[in-house]
Amino acid sequence: xxxxxxxxxxxxxxxxxxxxxxxxxxxxxxxxxxxxxxxxxxxxxxxxxxxxxxxxxxxxxxxxxxxxxxxxxxxxxxxxxxxxxxxxxxxxxxxxxxxxxxxxxxxxxxxxxxxxxxxxxxxxxxxxxxxxxxxxxxxxxxxxxxxxxxxxxxxxxxxxxxxxxxxxxxxxxxxxxxxxxxxxxxxxxxxxxxxxxxxxxxxxx
Amino acid sequence: xxxxxxxxxxxxxxxxxxxxxxxxxxxxxxxxxxxxxxxxxxxxxxxxxxxxxxxxxxxxxxxxxxxxxxxxxxxxxxxxxxxxxxxxxxxxxxxxxxxxxxxxxxxxxxxxxxxxxxxxxxxxxxxxxxxxxxxxxxxxxxxxxxxxxxxxxxxxxxxxxxxxxxxxxxxxxxxxxxxxxxxxxxxxxxxxxxxxxxxxxxxxx
Amino acid sequence: xxxxxxxxxxxxxxxxxxxxxxxxxxxxxxxxxxxxxxxxxxxxxxxxxxxxxxxxxxxxxxxxxxxxxxxxxxxxxxxxxxxxxxxxxxxxxxxxxxxxxxxxxxxxxxxxxxxxxxxxxxxxxxxxxxxxxxxxxxxxxxxxxxxxxxxxxxxxxxxxxxxxxxxxxxxxxxxxxxxxxxxxxxxxxxxxxxxxxxxxxxxxx
Amino acid sequence: xxxxxxxxxxxxxxxxxxxxxxxxxxxxxxxxxxxxxxxxxxxxxxxxxxxxxxxxxxxxxxxxxxxxxxxxxxxxxxxxxxxxxxxxxxxxxxxxxxxxxxxxxxxxxxxxxxxxxxxxxxxxxxxxxxxxxxxxxxxxxxxxxxxxxxxxxxxxxxxxxxxxxxxxxxxxxxxxxxxxxxxxxxxxxxxxxxxxxxxxxxxxx
DNA sequence: CTGTAACCGAGACGGTACGTCACGTCTTGGT
DNA sequence: ACCAAGACGTGACGTACCGTCTCGGTTACAG
Numbered sequence: 001x002x003x004x005x006x007x008x009x010x011x012x013x014x015x016x017x018x019x020x021x022x023x024x025x026x027x028x029x030x031x032x033x034x035x036x037x038x039x040x041x042x043x044x045x046x047x048x049x050x051x052x053x054x055x056x057x058x059x060x061x062x063x064x065x066x067x068x069x070x071x072x073x074x075x076x077x078x079x080x081x082x083x084x085x086x087x088x089x090x091x092x093x094x095x096x097x098x099x100x101x102x103x104x105x106x107x108x109x110x111x112x113x114x115x116x117x118x119x120x121x122x123x124x125x126x127x128x129x130x131x132x133x134x135x136x137x138x139x140x141x142x143x144x145x146x147x148x149x150x151x152x153x154x155x156x157x158x159x160x161x162x163x164x165x166x167x168x169x170x171x172x173x174x175x176x177x178x179x180x181x182x183x184x185x186x187x188x189x190x191x192x193x194x195x196x197x198x199x200x201x202x203x204x205x
Numbered sequence: 206x207x208x209x210x211x212x213x214x215x216x217x218x219x220x221x222x223x224x225x226x227x228x229x230x231x232x233x234x235x236x237x238x239x240x241x242x243x244x245x246x247x248x249x250x251x252x253x254x255x256x257x258x259x260x261x262x263x264x265x266x267x268x269x270x271x272x273x274x275x276x277x278x279x280x281x282x283x284x285x286x287x288x289x290x291x292x293x294x295x296x297x298x299x300x301x302x303x304x305x306x307x308x309x310x311x312x313x314x315x316x317x318x319x320x321x322x323x324x325x326x327x328x329x330x331x332x333x334x335x336x337x338x339x340x341x342x343x344x345x346x347x348x349x350x351x352x353x354x355x356x357x358x359x360x361x362x363x364x365x366x367x368x369x370x371x372x373x374x375x376x377x378x379x380x381x382x383x384x385x386x387x388x389x390x391x392x393x394x395x396x397x398x399x400x401x402x403x404x405x406x407x408x409x410x
Numbered sequence: 411x412x413x414x415x416x417x418x419x420x421x422x423x424x425x426x427x428x429x430x431x432x433x434x435x436x437x438x439x440x441x442x443x444x445x446x447x448x449x450x451x452x453x454x455x456x457x458x459x460x461x462x463x464x465x466x467x468x469x470x471x472x473x474x475x476x477x478x479x480x481x482x483x484x485x486x487x488x489x490x491x492x493x494x495x496x497x498x499x500x501x502x503x504x505x506x507x508x509x510x511x512x513x514x515x516x517x518x519x520x521x522x523x524x525x526x527x528x529x530x531x532x533x534x535x536x537x538x539x540x541x542x543x544x545x546x547x548x549x550x551x552x553x554x555x556x557x558x559x560x561x562x563x564x565x566x567x568x569x570x571x572x573x574x575x576x577x578x579x580x581x582x583x584x585x586x587x588x589x590x591x592x593x594x595x596x597x598x599x600x601x602x603x604x605x606x607x608x609x610x611x612x613x614x615x
Numbered sequence: 616x617x618x619x620x621x622x623x624x625x626x627x628x629x630x631x632x633x634x635x636x637x638x639x640x641x642x643x644x645x646x647x648x649x650x651x652x653x654x655x656x657x658x659x660x661x662x663x664x665x666x667x668x669x670x671x672x673x674x675x676x677x678x679x680x681x682x683x684x685x686x687x688x689x690x691x692x693x694x695x696x697x698x699x700x701x702x703x704x705x706x707x708x709x710x711x712x713x714x715x716x717x718x719x720x721x722x723x724x725x726x727x728x729x730x731x732x733x734x735x736x737x738x739x740x741x742x743x744x745x746x747x748x749x750x751x752x753x754x755x756x757x758x759x760x761x762x763x764x765x766x767x768x769x770x771x772x773x774x775x776x777x778x779x780x781x782x783x784x785x786x787x788x789x790x791x792x793x794x795x796x797x798x799x800x801x802x803x804x805x806x807x808x809x810x811x812x813x814x815x816x817x818x819x820x
Numbered sequence: 821c822t823g824t825a826a827c828c829g830a831g832a833c834g835g836t837a838c839g840t841c842a843c844g845t846c847t848t849g850g851t
Numbered sequence: 852a853c854c855a856a857g858a859c860g861t862g863a864c865g866t867a868c869c870g871t872c873t874c875g876g877t878t879a880c881a882g
Contacts, residue, residue: 013848013858036326039837050860055839117322119382121241126383134384161385162375162394169375170367176381177324178331179339180366189367197402218827218879246868255829260870423832423874446736449863460834465865527732529792531651536793544794571795572785572804579785580777586791587734588741589749590776599777607812628852654842665855670844823882833872838865846859851852 021047027068035114062118082144096187103175226252232273240319267323287349301392308380431457437478445524472528492554506597513585636662642683650729677733697759711802718790
């Protein structure tokens with residue numbers, strides 16, 4: 001017996017060139033005109049492709065964009081581990097400072113923002129995002145924290161998911177909602193405070 | 206000196222009934238059909254109002270929705286202070302647990318999500334949000350933290366903005382991106398870890 | 411009590427310039443590209459009008475074309491009577507020869523053909539055609555035949571509808587189906603044979 | 616010598632089952648959904664055939680339909696002669712009454728209408744129609760008229776093409792354009808008037 | 821107490837994009 | 852080689868809303 005999906009298109013016959021052109025067009029366009037003005041028609045036109053070819057393979061504008069990100073992520077060396085000098089606070093600060101810088105680059109800011117908000121509205125997309133993009137990155141972060149647990153820098157019983165949320169959550173939040181300036185200093189303060197806790201905030205010095 | 210907007214409509218002549226009908230229709234509709242399918246035409250029809258009446262007073266769909274929230278917030282007793290029993294961790298846990306519950310209510314979830322993502326794309330709206338909705342709530346939170354500083358529960362030199370981000374950021378983040386289960390236990394762990402810091406996470410017990 | 415048509419658009423607010431531009435564009439286009447390749451989009455583009463403006467006022471491509479003909483017919487002096495020299499055969503021959511010539515003109519042939527076949531498929535359109543275009547012309551023809559009845563050229567008890575069909579039907583038929591050459595000679599033979607009957611076909615000479 | 620069409624497919628290898636399925640599907644579908652909504656895709660799907668198999672053998676939708684008619688006509692006994700009792704008027708009345716009845720049957724009306732209008736727009740098709748379907752029927756009619764010429768019922772110098780047009784043209788016209796009721800009485804009046812001529816219309820009695 | 825001007829509902833308008841359908845061409849794999 | 856299946860680029864469909872623009876009707880201030 002085989003898994004029988006209703007009228008699922010035959011992936012074997014798929015045109016790889018069109019697929020790539022669509023993904024590239026989607027990524028480029030979202031950076032140029034923003035997510036709100038991104039249209040399937042626009043993507044199709046830019047990619048030199050029929051609209052139906054998009055509708056055949058993706059359920060929504062957001063799904064296309066997501067795949068575009070995925071292709072990009074898989075193409076890059078995102079699989080590289082976080083720095084591990086033995087000094088957790090220094091390493092985290094380095095990473096968050098880099099993230100701050102990345103957020104400041106419009107070429108990343110616009111499409112990332114689009115993906116973030118699209119995910120907020122589409123649970124199916126959120127699931128895909130969690131599985132394919134968030135989980136691998138989260139695993140890298142966990143690895144660094146586990147290393148810190150091994151050296152005794154962090155307690156062994158620390159809930160790593162909470163820990164990661166505590167360090168990266170506020171940063172992502174401030175970026176997405178523009179609820180405050182996104183500076184290297186903020187990244188430093190965040191790491192320091194998260195590591196030491198509110199009660200001992202000045203202990204880092 | 207007064208800010209002179211070009212051909213600004215005369216607020217005095219404004220029809221209050223229409224304004225309220227529009228705000229109510231916007232809020233109701235966003236809960237029924239979601240933000241993406243919310244349309245000015247739909248709001249106008251539901252409110253029994255001409256489209257022009259909306260375009261006359263609001264620059265965008267998001268602005269209408271924002272005003273709808275504002276009206277709701279001002280109508281409620283959101284201005285009440287956070288609980289202050291003298292035990293900061295207990296009080297914050299109470300507050301975050303309530304927030305978790307609120308996020309679980311679809312009547313709040315859908316419109317709030319809409320506002321959140323709209324803000325992410327519209328800096329002007331973000332500014333309004335920061336000013337009119339976020340700042341007052343943040344002030345209440347700061348007040349509670351200052352109280353804790355006075356009693357010595359928190360260091361006097363703690364950066365309260367970072368502190369607030371550290372406690373509420375991860376929660377809001379997990380809600381918006383559905384990056385994990387939103388449970389009371391998570392709220393508790395968050396408060397405990399944030400207060401004690403990652404290095405001393407088990408010190409709260 | 412008033413006649414309550416369901417969601418009928420308010421004719422009063424109608425833009426007359428757009429209406430005329432649409433009609434003209436439709437007529438021109440059908441002559442240029444033929445009925446099969448005539449599209450609402452094309453008409454709208456040529457007329458400088460939104461598609462919705464067409465859909466708002468006409469139920470179908472054929473209805474637009476029909477109105478275009480109607481406007482043309484009303485604009486011209488089609489209301490002029492048929493010639494009446496006292497010699498019925500001569501007069502009918504004159505008229506049919508003119509019709510043959512008209513059918514040979516591509517500027518009339520293409521759109522007329524389009525209207526004719528559209529009518530064949532759409533009973534509602536057929537009704538409109540019968541009422542607005544065919545009936546007036548038929549009345550003019552009847553008038554000429556009645557005059558012949560008065561002078562004794564035709565019997566008083568002749569069924570004029572059958573008579574008209576007999577004279578014009580074959581011509582229209584041969585034109586539409588291209589079932590034979592459309593010549594002045596054919597027009598002459600037709601009139602002679604119809605007037606004298608098959609049994610006495612040579613009696614006209 | 617044979618007419619050599621460029622890259623004509625090898626008729627020998629043709630799948631007869633597919634051909635018949637296509638023709639049947641085309642005929643059935645045109646009766647079900649009408650000519651306008653008849654599509655190659657629909658025919659292919661209904662016939663269980665690839666689209667290419669249709670495009671390989673027919674140049675257009677109309678050509679398929681025409682072949683479907685042809686197959687039907689050749690399958691039936693349309694080659695039978697018209698009745699010849701010696702009374703021309705009676706015989707023609709019988710034939711036209713039968714035709715009137717046929718036109719009233721939706722199973723014939725819809726596809727016939729489709730073919731008729733398609734012919735009006737496509738000269739190539741018209742030529743095929745004239746050759747393959749119209750000419751044989753016209754020959755049968757002429758045969759009956761020649762018989763009447765032999766018995767002296769009709770003049771020997773009568774133009775038979777004009778005569779046939781005069782009798783059948785008005786009927787076909789009224790059917791196609793719905794320009795009046797299609798009744799047995801109309802058939803009778805038509806025959807009588809055509810035979811006797813307008814000038815002696817009452818002479819048949 | 822009465823213009824008159826702004827606001828109001830309604831909705832037509834020129835547009836853009838939607839998501840679907842069918843076109844005619846093409847490629848793949850099976851017989 | 853022909854066939855079924857169906858992906859492809861193309862283009863039109865008919866619908867939904869966009870934001871702008873009259874159109875009368877109705878307030879509410881100004882002369």
